[in-house]
Amino acid sequence: MYTTHPKRPKVRLAMWIACWLTAWLPAHAAVPGAQPTIPCGSNEKLSICHARVLSSDAPSDNAERHQATPQARVTDATMDAADNALKAIDLSSFGSSVSTGALRPFLDRLLAGINGLSTSEMDGELTIAYAPNQQFSIDGVLHDAEVADKLLEQYAEADRTAAQERLKRDLGDLADVSLKLTYNHCSSTSGRRVRDHAELLRGLVDGLIDPQVNELLAGAREKRRLALNRVAEIFNRTLPDGTHVSDATWPMVESSGDPALIEEVRSLLLDSDVGQAMLDAHQEFVRSVNESDLRHFYQLVANQPQRYIEVSHRARDPEVGADTTTVKGVWEIPRGSNINGLRKACAKTSDAPNPAGPGLAVNLACYKRYIAREETQLTLATKPRFKIEVTATDVAGNRFVDTGHAVAFETQSDFKATLNLGYSRVLSYVDRPAVADNEPEKAEGSRLDIELAGEYVDKEELLQRRLRATVSLTQRINDDIDAVLALVWASEPEFLGEVDEKLGARAGLRFKIGRTGEASGG
């Protein structure tokens, strides 16, 4: 028999996030420039907008235009339809087994109007993610709750299966919930968000496509311009007035107009010399981009310093497991060339005013010189970086006690704080097979990771400070499997294994499962 203490207050945040945001956020609570998935009115509350969206499965293009109308258009009938839709959801199944099958379509439609909000489901876990911008995100996860093995071990083996079924049935709706908040600091000198370098990128691309810079490109573009203008004129004349052509495909165009005119369009776009000039212009653009080294711009952005903080909490029923709170701060400091270095180098050596404006004196010629430098090439090839990571974890666990006539639990608290100093770099690359006519891609062949960690552990029966150093060599075997060899030194030998008192060695394989999962064995 199992006796439970009064249940602790549970963090039912995943659902609350959705409810709270639905009730309070304006429909366009979003990043400037981002496009909403569903067009709600600018002052329309999400609750109203969602009600309207729930009343229609796939808005037509005409409907799309009507959706810009004020909320006065939301009639009682649509509200009734929304009520019926809500009643149709079997929330009773949203319980111990996290039966998200019925919930998922509802959530998808409910949350679709909030920019940056998304849901995903994998292996019985439902994740609700809200990322209003690339700096801040909230992830709530409803886990598939399972009864803790340590609790089941308190039962006689013959009774274990029945106890597991009974206990699982009695688990609360949200018996295993986690919430994570992440803040990633972004500015023009820190963080890896391209939009923070928008003016720089625009200035460089303007230099690339300036007709005065590339006469050939300009000539080809002129021919293409004439061809496309002619096609626009034909379409304008061919399609009947009042016909709304939205997202037309080529066959739709062919069947909707005068065959002779359509044939002219086809020849302009595809077959004629002018049509060929259109393709040539595009190929000129592709060639000029490739020759400009501008494709390395994103690598320079990816090599910017980065700082982020994660705070996560996992709340579980006592029958399921421990409550865990983790706070993590990370500071990555790449070595070598990056956007900061580009700005600094080209501000000093700029040989021409830049149209991007003052303070952004980076022109294409200087950019190309910067990319061609030996140091930059080495950085792009090896991606060296230092990392400082501070983590604090508090685990409020449960120890199950057989009192003779019942199983009870006692709460115990463990605390662990870690300071990690790390360095990593790529050692070699391998060629991936080419896809279609593309160039073969480079993939990391081997990499080196060095980590020095100081740990403070405060458990019920243990209070310890220890140091640990790890050197890992990872060798790629194929896209899904890596071989890992690691040497570990620790000041407290009981954590190492068998090799030596203070030195341990580990070898193993790391393989990816699916696209996101990862597991290891050794």
Add this chain to the structure above:
Amino acid sequence: MAHTAIYRFIRGTPLGADITITLSAEAQGIFVAEAWDVSRDAIGNEETRTAVRRTALVPGEASDLGPATPPAVLVVEGVFDQKLTPDQDKVVVKVGDQKRTIPLDGDQDDSIMAVVFVSP
């Protein structure tokens, strides 16, 4: 390379409607957008004036191409640094109140051209 471009059409655009083009935040590569106005004389046959507006697209940033004078042609083209999925590589073209989302999955190449015809 028989068909390298993706074509879309936006009709019913009023004179002077603003054009905004947004490249998805996940896209990586060098992309540009250009717009041409096509104006004709009173009898509607002779092309008398064109204007070109051009801008580089930055992932996650809305680019303003100014007011459209339909009929107009928009061209979006780019070279991918890293080819993602059509859900991630896309442009959203907004002309006035109308909006079209164009997945950039036109071919197996690492470059793309999308053409949007805008007409009254």
